[in-house]
Amino acid sequence: MLKTTENQLLENRWDQTKAQDMSESDLLLYRSNILGSDKRVTNYGGGNTSAKVMETDPLTGEQVEVLWVKGSGGDIGSIKMDGFATLYMDKLTALKGLYRGVAFEDEMVGYLPHCTFRLNPRAASIDTPLHAYVPRKHVDHVHADAIIAIAASKNSRDLTQEIFGDKIGWLPWKKPGYELGLWLENFCLENPDADGVVLESHGLFTWGDTARACYDMTIEVINTATQWLADKTANVPAFGGAKHISLAARDRRAVAARLMPAIRGFVSGNQHMVGHFNDSDAVLEFVNAHDMAPLAALGTSCPDHFLRTKIRPLVVDYDPATGNIDEVLTGLPTQIAAYRDDYAAYYNRCKHDNSPALRDPNAVVYLVPGVGMITFAKDKATARISGEFYVNAINVMRGASSVSEYTGLPEQEAFDIEYWLLEEAKLQRMPKPKSLAGRVALITGGAGGIGAATAERYLAEGACVMLADIAQDSLKAALDDMTRRYGKDVVRTAVMDVTDEVAVAAAYAEMAVEFGGVDILVSNAGIASSAPVEETTLALWNKNMEILSTGYFLVSREAFRLMRVQDMGGSIVFVASKNGLAASPNASAYCTAKASEIHLARCLALEGAEAGIRVNVVNPDAVLRGSKIWEGEWLEQRAGTYGTDKDGLEEMYRKRSLLKRSVLPEDIAEAAYFFAADTSAKSTGNILNVDAGNVQSFTR
Ligand code: NAD
Numbered sequence: 112m113l114k115t116t117e118n119q120l121l122e123n124r125w126d127q128t129k130a131q132d133m134s135e136s137d138l139l140l141y142r143s144n145i146l147g148s149d150k151r152v153t154n155y156g157g158g159n160t161s162a163k164v165m166e167t168d169p170l171t172g173e174q175v176e177v178l179w180v181k182g183s184g185g186d187i188g189s190i191k192m193d194g195f196a197t198l199y200m201d202k203l204t205a206l207k208g209l210y211r212g213v214a215f216e217d218e219m220v221g222y223l224p225h226c227t228f229r230l231n232p233r234a235a236s237i238d239t240p241l242h243a244y245v246p247r248k249h250v251d252h253v254h255a256d257a258i259i260a261i262a263a264s265k266n267s268r269d270l271t272q273e274i275f276g277d278k279i280g281w282l283p284w285k286k287p288g289y290e291l292g293l294w295l296e297n298f299c300l301e302n303p304d305a306d307g308v309v310l311e312s313h314g315l316f317t318w319g320d321t322a323r324a325c326y327d328m329t330i331e332v333i334n335t336a337t338q339w340l341a342d343k344t345a346n347v348p349a350f351g352g353a354k355h356i357s358l359a360a361r362d363r364r365a366v367a368a369r370l371m372p373a374i375r376g377f378v379s380g381n382q383h384m385v386g387h388f389n390d391s392d393a394v395l396e397f398v399n400a401h402d403m404a405p406l407a408a409l410g411t412s413c414p415d416h417f418l419r420t421k422i423r424p425l426v427v428d429y430d431p432a433t434g435n436i437d438e439v440l441t442g443l444p445t446q447i448a449a450y451r452d453d454y455a456a457y458y459n460r461c462k463h464d465n466s467p468a469l470r471d472p473n474a475v476v477y478l479v480p481g482v483g484m485i486t487f488a489k490d491k492a493t494a495r496i497s498g499e500f501y502v503n504a505i506n507v508m509r510g511a512s513s514v515s516e517y518t519g520l521p522e523q524e525a526f527d528i529e530y531w532l533l534e535e536a537k538l539q540r541m542p543k544p545k546s547l548a549g550r551v552a553l554i555t556g557g558a559g560g561i562g563a564a565t566a567e568r569y570l571a572e573g574a575c576v577m578l579a580d581i582a583q584d585s586l587k588a589a590l591d592d593m594t595r596r597y598g599k600d601v602v603r604t605a606v607m608d609v610t611d612e613v614a615v616a617a618a619y620a621e622m623a624v625e626f627g628g629v630d631i632l633v634s635n636a637g638i639a640s641s642a643p644v645e646e647t648t649l650a651l652w653n654k655n656m657e658i659l660s661t662g663y664f665l666v667s668r669e670a671f672r673l674m675r676v677q678d679m680g681g682s683i684v685f686v687a688s689k690n691g692l693a694a695s696p697n698a699s700a701y702c703t704a705k706a707s708e709i710h711l712a713r714c715l716a717l718e719g720a721e722a723g724i725r726v727n728v729v730n731p732d733a734v735l736r737g738s739k740i741w742e743g744e745w746l747e748q749r750a751g752t753y754g755t756d757k758d759g760l761e762e763m764y765r766k767r768s769l770l771k772r773s774v775l776p777e778d779i780a781e782a783a784y785f786f787a788a789d790t791s792a793k794s795t796g797n798i799l800n801v802d803a804g805n806v807q808s809f810t811r
Contacts, residue, residue, distance in 0.1 A: 125142075140192055251328075375628045385549055636662060733802070736773075
């Protein structure tokens with residue numbers, strides 16, 4: 112029996128009590144969402160669903176047949192009603208008269224907007240004809256691993272026949288498009304009793320007269336294939352058996368933490384890349400196996416897979432038995448250069464006169480024996496999803512290589528999909544990336560007022576953030592709040608005391624595994640204290656120095672180390688204080704420690720410049736709202752000194768400022784954003800006061 116959970120049978124999730132009063136379009140949405148809710152049915156964004164529904168034509172008032180089909184770029188698991196394209200069936204049928212043959216099939220995509228029903232703005236996808244021309248009311252197209260395992264086997268036609276008899280047919284590989292739509296129609300006309308068809312190297316089509324019948328058929332067909340594979344492979348060691356033994360979980364992460372920043376540096380030439388690490392059982396079984404390297408070299412099969420993962424991964428020369436990580440890091444530039452050369456050679460072998468230019472030649476997927484799989488992409492979600500796609504590919508290879516011989520797609524076919532002009536047009540339509548897309552930021556004191564506001568600003572600009580703080584409860588609250596608004600992928604937390612050298616290094620290692628490295632450090636963790644000098648205990652003095660001065664040193668030193676490994680520059684922002692420039696009564700320890708931060712920033716700006724590491728300072732003053740500093744003793748002491756309460760203090764500080772304005776955490780966050788972003792690419796060693804104007808802190 113196959114080991115991993117990916118290979119267990121699917122449950123039928125249809126709930127008739129929910130479905131009974133639904134309209135046909137509601138049923139399509141329902142069916143799509145329950146199908147897509149299980150990644151074993153189809154990968155993220157993969158496959159599509161459709162229904163042919165009678166609707167009232169807004170132009171004539173007559174009943175017309177309308178195709179509802181997943182629109183371009185959607186995902187059936189998360190699709191909403193507006194994700195479906197709607198097209199007149201009679202116009203889609205009329206398109207056949209315009210078809211000039213397979214060499215011109217791409218031009219048919221241009222006609223689809225002319226078939227739009229009710230001015231629906233959702234663009235129809237390339238797969239629309241595949242649904243339109245199947246002469247059945249409800250059609251599902253999915254990329255189930257168990258089915259692709261059959262579809263990517265050398266003798267997939269025979270296997271399909273053996274498993275399904277005449278119930279499910281088989282069609283040879285054909286790039287999705289207009290021609291394949293006609294093939295499907297033809298198949299249905301010639302095989303009126305068939306319930307579906309396996310597409311070689313691609314996936315499954317199933318159909319039915321009702322939404323439920325179609326759904327039931329899809330689940331049944333996948334389960335039949337899953338069970339058949341499980342029975343056949345019960346005593347077959349997957350991938351030729353194990354060659355390596357996995358390291359312990361902690362050690363796997365430690366190796367990934369060393370590798371990921373180094374790889375990131377190489378692959379971030381055009382844009383900053385974010386990493387993802389996966390050491391699930393399915394991945395470890397594959398990376399440890401005898402046949403991993405030859406199978407990986409064959410490339411993935413399903414078009415959806417290799418569009419996300421590139422045709423083949425890079426197998427890192429790591430040996431878990433000897434733990435040769437230093438050797439691997441030394442050899443990495445050569446390994447990566449060889450991969451790029453290989454990719455460029457593939458491009459040159461397969462390109463056509465009108466092919467788009469060579470794209471990023473770096474690998475997306477890195478397989479590390481004994482350790483797991485690393486993926487890199489332009490943002491965290493894409494890196495994670497690319498990894499999930501490769502797990503789909505592993506499942507496919509496991510099934511196919513156990514019952515037959517696994518075959519990748521022929522190179523030219525793969526190229527024609529990867530560099531398809533229609534695919535290129537889709538890429539060109541993508542919105543411009545946000546200003547911090549692909550950037551990774553560590554924010555100390557990230558659970559506090561200014562830290563959280565800064566994290567929020569960075570997240571809104573597309574960055575990934577790690578919030579580091581000693582306050583565990585506040586960290587949890589900040590994490591919940593930010594993941595709710597920005598999604599799970601982009602926020603992580605570390606309980607970390609900035610004065611603890613070991614904890615600081617551990618947080619950076621964690622960040623390297625979670626995101627691939629670091630680009631931005633916001634050193635912000637802090638406290639405030641107030642006492643006349645003669646009442647300042649040595650303990651109070653040391654506490655200020657440890658958190659504000661030494662703490663800023665420790666987090667910067669570690670950032671420098673990681674940034675130098677990546678060799679991509681970086682930005683360090685110190686949140687110091689107006690009091691680092693201007694003396695304040697009864698706060699000598701705090702003011703001196705803050706002054707030390709500012710001078711440390713200058714020293715680091717000098718040292719980091721040749722590596723492109725910029726270091727700048729933001730000086731807040733009197734940010735009362737949101738700040739925890741202004742809740743405890745410091746508030747009482749300050750309020751006591753001026754004989755007022757918190758509101759009174761804020762008002763007093765506002766009046767004291769030159770601009771007569773209150774300073775908010777968001778104002779500090781804006782300055783921290785400026786120094787993190789490329790808009791300040793030519794600034795280092797600078798100080799930006801965000802204090803509503805204070806003559807004492809004017810720099811000179
Ligand atoms: P805050 O108290 O809301 O946030 C500070 C955070 O730092 C807290 O979450 C705290 O738990 C964390 N922290 C404290 N010691 C730590 C340690 N040893 N390791 C890790 N985390 C630790 O305060 P804030 O107003 O957001 O302050 C942020 C920074 O701004 C501080 O450095 C502060 O000195 C500076 N600052 C604030 C003001 C202001 O008026 N609020 C003015 C000038 C400077």
